[in-house]
Amino acid sequence: MILTETIAVERVKQSRLAETDFNNLEFGKYISDHMLVVEYDNGKWSEPTIKPFGDMLLSPAMLSLHYGQSVFEGMKAFKNKNGDICIYRPDKHAKRLNKSLARMCMPEIPTEFFIQCLHAIVELDQAWIPTNEGASLYLRPFVFASEPKIGVKIADQYKFIILTSPCAAYFSKPTRLKVEDTFVRAAEGGTGFAKCAGNYGGAFYPTQLARQQGFDQVLWTDAKEHKYIDEAGVMNVMFVISGKLITPKLTTALLDGVTRDSILTLAPGLGIEVEERKISVAEIEEAFKQGTITEAFGAGTAAVVSPIATINIHGTDYNLPAAGATSFQQKVKTKLNNIRLGVEPDVHGWNYIVRL
Numbered sequence: 001m002i003l004t005e006t007i008a009v010e011r012v013k014q015s016r017l018a019e020t021d022f023n024n025l026e027f028g029k030y031i032s033d034h035m036l037v038v039e040y041d042n043g044k045w046s047e048p049t050i051k052p053f054g055d056m057l058l059s060p061a062m063l064s065l066h067y068g069q070s071v072f073e074g075m076k077a078f079k080n081k082n083g084d085i086c087i088y089r090p091d092k093h094a095k096r097l098n099k100s101l102a103r104m105c106m107p108e109i110p111t112e113f114f115i116q117c118l119h120a121i122v123e124l125d126q127a128w129i130p131t132n133e134g135a136s137l138y139l140r141p142f143v144f145a146s147e148p149k150i151g152v153k154i155a156d157q158y159k160f161i162i163l164t165s166p167c168a169a170y171f172s173k174p175t176r177l178k179v180e181d182t183f184v185r186a187a188e189g190g191t192g193f194a195k196c197a198g199n200y201g202g203a204f205y206p207t208q209l210a211r212q213q214g215f216d217q218v219l220w221t222d223a224k225e226h227k228y229i230d231e232a233g234v235m236n237v238m239f240v241i242s243g244k245l246i247t248p249k250l251t252t253a254l255l256d257g258v259t260r261d262s263i264l265t266l267a268p269g270l271g272i273e274v275e276e277r278k279i280s281v282a283e284i285e286e287a288f289k290q291g292t293i294t295e296a297f298g299a300g301t302a303a304v305v306s307p308i309a310t311i312n313i314h315g316t317d318y319n320l321p322a323a324g325a326t327s328f329q330q331k332v333k334t335k336l337n338n339i340r341l342g343v344e345p346d347v348h349g350w351n352y353i354v355r356l
């Protein structure tokens, strides 16, 4: 790697590793020692620099704060069984980041450059990669408009930053989801497929209401009729109904999840038929009534494969059995972990090995 050899690095004087409780890794609580920063100005990205993670001087007039040009990715790095450091599917994440950037009129980042930046920061802070089961180093690349100007315009200056954070499973237990039939996360033609900050901010209020009613997340439905299932905001959703794996087909209102894609790729090899299609709330309700739904789970980078315990439909709680060892979700989760950790061959080329 050329970049990792030439990149300007300012190291921390004192690492915060010793203050980090690796046995209690609440999602997003700990940020690793360093961050990678790249500036965009005059139509091009600068050389990256790595510096200690810390506060930055930014203008309160910067455009992202006012008009929302801010997008991010969520990715993971692992240490595999041979001691190699792997970044999971960086090319797929680069593609999605660039789709998000294009939708928000922000400058794209060349895939190879993006991967080299990830390589550099993960290599430097490799001591932060947790090795306890189910834990990983969460990577948070993000881009925001930094140009200081209140005029309503597409910014000409941006920052691309990568933070990393050791983390455990996002949900510590099976989730309770509430089918949302009042609020909307995203409409077709909007920004739902883009990982832009506003999608998350807009979801806070309905999610807060759902939490007050005892749910963990909202299960979003389509903006037009609240008839079809979209996603759960921090994860895509999948169902096993009559022995088939069913998940909503992607639209411009849904995030094209990397874990979603990985599961759909692995599913046929695990002996299950896959259907990507529209799935109505009524169909899910009927499947509960008929007893044909046997599993429901979320799929996401942070969530990985997260069992769903309850789906509330129009005020009625429908419960699912605990996911046993022979459930599809357990089998696919194990398979995914085995591939990431080098226990099973990576036939799809999903692991980018950080060669030191």
Ligand code: COI
Pocket (backbone or CB within 6 Å): 073, 074, 075, 233, 234, 235, 300, 301, 302, 303
């Ligand atoms: C992710 O899974 O990486 C996400 O971005 C979802 C959430 C933690 C923001």
